[in-house]
Structure formats: structure tokens, C-alpha cells
Amino acid sequence: MALLEGFTVLDLSSVGPGSRCTWLLADLGARVIKIAAPESQGRIEPPFHSYGAGRGTEKVRIDLKSDEGREEFLSLASSADAIVESYRPGVADRLGIGYDAARARNPKIVYAAVTGYGQDGPAAQWAGHDLNYLAVGGYLSCQSPRADGGPALPGATVADSAGGGMQAAISILAALLRRERSGEGAYLDVSTTEGVLYLMALQIDQYLATREEAGPGMTLLTGRYACYDVYECGDGKWLAVGAIEHQFFSNLCRALELGHYSSKQFDDKAQDEIRAEFRAAFAERDRDEWVAELAPADTCVAPVLAVDEVPSHPQLAARGVLAEAEHPEHGRFKQLGPLIAGSDK
DSSP states (O other): OOOTTOOEEEEOOSSSSHHHHHHHHHHOOOOOEEEEOOOOGGOOOTTTEEEEEGGGEEEEEEETHHHHHHHHHHHHTOOOOOEHHHHHHHHHHHTTSSHHHHOOOOOTTTEEEESOOSSTTTTTTTOOOHHHHHTTSSSSGGOOOTTTTOOOOOSSIIIIIIIIIIIHHHHHHHHHHHHHOOOEEEEEEEEEHHHHHHHHHHHHHHHHOOOOOOOSSSSSTSSSSSEEEEEEOSSSSSSEEOOOHHHHHHHHHHHHHGGGGGGGTTTTTHHHHHHHHHHHHHHHHHHHHHHHGGGGGSEEEEOOOOGGGGGGHHHHHTTTTTEEEEEEETTTEEOOOOSSSSOOO
């Protein structure tokens, strides 16, 4: 039996953190009903392969701007367990489908309003996307700089996924657990930017406590030390080295025949020299040769995989991370299957 079997979630989002949240809940077994606008309204439709290709999700088209559509939605809400919406603050209430309207039909409803900046405050009405929330949350300022000096763009939708989607899902699950005991529903004001703050807590709390800043190259996790960095190999591919604990760093130094640097792991004056030696050593062999030797040797080394290498990596293949989907127009195709612990693979 799936963990969330028997729970119904109404999804008013189309893309972004709201859809990340309901995708996760669907993979845990919830019945997710996506409330889509009529095609004539031209609302964004994500690519067919995104968000699990609609895995475990039903779709109904409802014109929420009409009296009939509003009533149809509230009728669904009367027997649902949770609602996820991602409108700007105030829009759901103006449409007559906000928390108060839903609670009037279903006092036990768990209602998650997922926005970029939260329901109130001077930025509440700002339009935004993943990059904006990472910017305000301090994440971008810790990215290594590009050639023009600006922060590098992240390669993943960190804010939408971990800052908003997962935070919303965790809050919904906690509210449902409380409801099982108390019978009370809940209103959840999910700010994606505040979710980014949670991800940045090590750096922000360090600043608040010590006034030490955490920009690129300034802390352990942002490139200050050679033990936590990426290095190019002889074939032009890269290795990630995360040898934070001293024993792992010592193992790595010995394997590279650089054992004399073991005692200088956090010696700021030695970092340029250590990096130069590491670069020279790694350049002598191809990435996968180094991985085969170093990864099993307690050195905290891993390959930097390109996206086209990820699906065939032996570890991920052994874990069964891939699944198949079928689309009426695009046919059958592979995709990442349910990945969250507790989902049915």
C-alpha cells in the first residue's frame, strides 16, 4: 500500500514549486488532480516530459473565472484532503477559491499557498522565478564567479525543488498528520525564498553569529580549501573532491603521493601550492581511472558526470532510478522514476 494512498490533493499550479510539490506527493501515492485552465485561456503548459510526465496525476480543465467553474472546484474541495495553489497573494481569494472558501466546504482541508516571497511583506507581489529566489536567499552570492565577475547560474532549479516544492510537501504532510489526531485543517503560507534560507542556513547563521561572510573562496564550502574543490583530469573531464574530514584528506594525499601536505589541510598559506599539486597529479590520468582507484579508498572523490552520463552510472542503474512513460503523441520514453524514499519504484 502506497504511503499516501487514499489522500486526494487538488493542484492549482501549472509549473514551478507548486508542481514540484504535488509531483512528490503523487509519487508517494496520493491522488493528485491537476486543475488546468481551459486551453482558450493560454495558460502555460509544461513540456510533456516534465514533472514526471504527469505520473500519477489526473487532469481536469475548469474555468475558475466562471461561477460554474468555481462551484465545480469547491465541490471537489469538499472531499479533498489538500489543496496546493501558486497564485500571487490575493488572487485565489478574488477568484473565490481561497482558503476561507475551501474551509467553508471542508473544515479539515489542508491548504498550501506556495509563492515566491510569502503572503505578505514588501516583496509579496513581485513576479519571480527560481533564479530570483536564489538571488534574494543569498544562494547566488556563494556561486563561483563567471568570467564577467557575476555569479554562475545554477544548473538546477534549486529554489523551486528544494526551497519551495519539498518545503511545501513537508508542511502538507505534517499538517495531515496533525489532522489525523486533532481533526483540524491548516493554512500553510509557503515562501520559496524562505525555503532557500533554510538551504543557506550554515552560511547565514555563520554571518549572524560571527560576521564572517561566505562568498566564493571564503569558507570551506565555497572553495577556500583545496580539499573541497573540483579538478580537471587528463581527458578533460572533472573530479569532485570533498575530503573534509582529515582522515579522508590524508588518504587522498597519500594516494597522490603527496603525503607531506596531509598536515596542511587548513593552512591558508599552503592552499595555492596544494591546488597546483593536485591539478598536476589529476592531469596525469583520465577521470574514470582516478575514480576507479580513489573512490573505494575513502578519499571522498566522485566523477563530475555530464547529464548524458548520469542514467548509465552503475550506482544509479543498480538503484533502478529509471522508469518508462507513455504519451499519446510522443509515445514511450524513459524518465526518472519515483525517487523519494517510500514511493513505489
